[in-house]
Amino acid sequence: MITLAERINGMFLDVKKAIKERDPSVIHELAKKQTEAGATYLDINVGTAAADQEDAMRWLVEATQEAVKTPIAIDSQKLSVIKAGLEVVKNDVMINSAQGDPEVLDTYMPLAKKHNAALICLTMNKEGIPQNIDTRIEIAAEIAGKAMEHDMDMDKIFIDPILFTISVDQKQPAYMLEVFNQIKLISDPPPHITVGLSNLSQGTKEKSLISRTFLTMAIAAGMDTALMDVLDTELMDAAICAEMLLNKQIYSDSFLKAARR
Amino acid sequence: MEIANIVDKCPGTVKEVIIGATKDEGGTRGKSITVGGSNCIPFMDFDGSPGHKPAIAMDVYDIPPEEWPEPLMKHYADVVDNPANWAKKCVEFGADLICLKLDGIHPDKKNISASETVSTVKSILEAVDIPLIIWGCENDERDNEILPKVSEATKGERCLIGSVTQDNYKTITAVCLADGHNLITQAPVDINIGKQINILVADLGFPTDRIVMFQTTGALGYGIEYCYSIHERARIAALSGDRQMSFPIICDVGHEAWRSKESKARDDEVPQWGSFADRGKMWEAITATTLMQSGVDIIRMNHPEAVSIVKKHIENLT
Incomplete structure (x- = not known):
C-alpha cells in the first residue's frame, strides 16, 4: 500500500520546537526513520503554532530534502502554504489536500499538474463534511469528473472520504x-482511496490496535493509501499481511521480511 | 469519434540479466546475451516494452545421453562423446547459448571428478564463443563439490550457473557471487517456494540483476498447464511490482519433451500417432511455443529443427 508518514507535523511537540528553533536535526532524523520504516511519502504539516506558516513550510521541506529523497506530501488547508512548499520541493510531491468544491478543484488540479504532483481531494465542500454515504460518493464522483476535465492521470488522484x-x-x-x-466503481481505472488513519483512534486507549484492525478491514474494502504512523511496526506488518491475504503479494515464508525492505 | 486509450501500463519491469562476458568485459565470449527487460504481458508490445526476445539455449551433456530416441540422436551421434564438438554443432544449429548439463558428475552415473569437469568446461569455452550455462546434476553433495571448482575456473566469463534450491543454496550462491556469475534459483512448480529462494539468495547479498528463475518444466501432456500457470503468475507478479519475482525465467523444454512417450514410441508401436521421425521435434516445438506465451526468457532445447521452428516463431511474434 501507499503510506504517508505522519510524524513531521507541527502538532508534535518535538517538531514544533524544531520549527521554532530552526533545528533541522530533529527533522532529518524523523525523515530517515520514517523512510527506513517504509514510508512512500513523508507528510509535512507545519501545524498551527508557527507564526509564518509559509516560511515554516519552506524550511520543513528543505530540511526533509537534506536528509532523504523520499517523496513529500505537502499538508495544509491553506493554498498559500501549499504553494510555499511547492516552490522549494525537489523530491516527488503530493498535495494534501483540496476540498471537493468544483471551483476549488479548478485551482488545485492545474497547480498539481504544473508540479506533476499527486493530489488528495476530500469528499467535503463548503457545506461541510457529509454525514451520509451518498453525498460522499457524489462528491467523489465530481472529483473524478473534474480530474478527467483537467486531463489528470487517475493514478495521481487520491480521494479521502x-x-x-x-x-x-x-x-x-x-x-x-x-x-x-x-x-472503486466511479471510474476505470479508479482513483486511489486514502484516509487519515490515526484520526480514528484519537483519544482512545488502544490506538495501535484500533488502527491496525481498521486498516486491514479497509484494505480489504479497497483503500490503498493512508496517512499513518509508519513507525508502528505492527501496523505496517498488518498492512503487508492483509495485502498478502488478498493475493496482492505472493506468499513465501519470508514474505514479511521481504516486503519490509 | 475519439478512441479511448486502453493501454495497460504495468508498474513493474522484469530485470535484465547479461550472460557471457566479452574480452573487453574480462571474459572470452564473442558477444554477451541479455535476457529479461519486459514490462508488459508477453508479446503485447502495444502495452509496453516486451524486453529482449527469448533466447534459445541448446543442451550439451558431459556424458552421452542414454535414452535419446533415434530422431534426435541422429543429429548428434558423431559428437555425443565430445562436448566441445557438440557445442560447435549447436552453434551451427543457431543456439544463442550453450547449456552444459553435468549429468555425469552424479554418483549414480559416472561420478566424474571436478578436474575432468573443469577440462570439459574449458574445452567448450575454447571451441565456441557464445555464452555458457552450466547446470549441475541436482545431487546437492556433488553439486556443492564440483560447481565451486567450475565457477572458479570460469571466473570473469559471467556464466549462468545453477541450480540452487531453498534447501541447498549457500555454497553455490557464494561462489557465483565471488566469481561474477549469474545464478539459477529453482523451485518445484511452487510459486511460494519460488519467491522464498529468491529472497534467500538476495539475503546473502547476491545482486538481483544476476538471478534467473527456474520453476521446473512440464512438457505438453506432462503438466505443461501447471508450469504455464506458475510462469504466468510469476510474470504478473513481476509486472505488478513484486521485486522478489521480477527475474527472467528459464525453462527446460528439450529434456522434458524428449522423455515423453510421444517422442519415444516407434512407428510400429503406435502407427496411428503419425511419423516417429517428426513427432518428437513437434512435441518439443509445441511445448516451447506454448511456454513462450506464459513469459519465458531462456528456452533449453535439443532438436535442431525444433530450434529453427521456435526461432522463426519468435521472429513472427516480435
Whole structure:
C-alpha cells in the first residue's frame, strides 16, 4: 500500500520546537526513520503554532530534502502554504489536500499538474463534511469528473472520504467500508482511496490496535493509501499481511521480511 | 469519434540479466546475451516494452545421453562423446547459448571428478564463443563439490550457473557471487517456494540483476498447464511490482519433451500417432511455443529443427 508518514507535523511537540528553533536535526532524523520504516511519502504539516506558516513550510521541506529523497506530501488547508512548499520541493510531491468544491478543484488540479504532483481531494465542500454515504460518493464522483476535465492521470488522484474519531460516531467505520467499495466503481481505472488513519483512534486507549484492525478491514474494502504512523511496526506488518491475504503479494515464508525492505 | 486509450501500463519491469562476458568485459565470449527487460504481458508490445526476445539455449551433456530416441540422436551421434564438438554443432544449429548439463558428475552415473569437469568446461569455452550455462546434476553433495571448482575456473566469463534450491543454496550462491556469475534459483512448480529462494539468495547479498528463475518444466501432456500457470503468475507478479519475482525465467523444454512417450514410441508401436521421425521435434516445438506465451526468457532445447521452428516463431511474434 501507499503510506504517508505522519510524524513531521507541527502538532508534535518535538517538531514544533524544531520549527521554532530552526533545528533541522530533529527533522532529518524523523525523515530517515520514517523512510527506513517504509514510508512512500513523508507528510509535512507545519501545524498551527508557527507564526509564518509559509516560511515554516519552506524550511520543513528543505530540511526533509537534506536528509532523504523520499517523496513529500505537502499538508495544509491553506493554498498559500501549499504553494510555499511547492516552490522549494525537489523530491516527488503530493498535495494534501483540496476540498471537493468544483471551483476549488479548478485551482488545485492545474497547480498539481504544473508540479506533476499527486493530489488528495476530500469528499467535503463548503457545506461541510457529509454525514451520509451518498453525498460522499457524489462528491467523489465530481472529483473524478473534474480530474478527467483537467486531463489528470487517475493514478495521481487520491480521494479521502474523511475518517472521524471513533468517539464522534461509532457507526462510521462500517459505513466507511461501503464508501471505499463504491469509490472503486466511479471510474476505470479508479482513483486511489486514502484516509487519515490515526484520526480514528484519537483519544482512545488502544490506538495501535484500533488502527491496525481498521486498516486491514479497509484494505480489504479497497483503500490503498493512508496517512499513518509508519513507525508502528505492527501496523505496517498488518498492512503487508492483509495485502498478502488478498493475493496482492505472493506468499513465501519470508514474505514479511521481504516486503519490509 | 475519439478512441479511448486502453493501454495497460504495468508498474513493474522484469530485470535484465547479461550472460557471457566479452574480452573487453574480462571474459572470452564473442558477444554477451541479455535476457529479461519486459514490462508488459508477453508479446503485447502495444502495452509496453516486451524486453529482449527469448533466447534459445541448446543442451550439451558431459556424458552421452542414454535414452535419446533415434530422431534426435541422429543429429548428434558423431559428437555425443565430445562436448566441445557438440557445442560447435549447436552453434551451427543457431543456439544463442550453450547449456552444459553435468549429468555425469552424479554418483549414480559416472561420478566424474571436478578436474575432468573443469577440462570439459574449458574445452567448450575454447571451441565456441557464445555464452555458457552450466547446470549441475541436482545431487546437492556433488553439486556443492564440483560447481565451486567450475565457477572458479570460469571466473570473469559471467556464466549462468545453477541450480540452487531453498534447501541447498549457500555454497553455490557464494561462489557465483565471488566469481561474477549469474545464478539459477529453482523451485518445484511452487510459486511460494519460488519467491522464498529468491529472497534467500538476495539475503546473502547476491545482486538481483544476476538471478534467473527456474520453476521446473512440464512438457505438453506432462503438466505443461501447471508450469504455464506458475510462469504466468510469476510474470504478473513481476509486472505488478513484486521485486522478489521480477527475474527472467528459464525453462527446460528439450529434456522434458524428449522423455515423453510421444517422442519415444516407434512407428510400429503406435502407427496411428503419425511419423516417429517428426513427432518428437513437434512435441518439443509445441511445448516451447506454448511456454513462450506464459513469459519465458531462456528456452533449453535439443532438436535442431525444433530450434529453427521456435526461432522463426519468435521472429513472427516480435
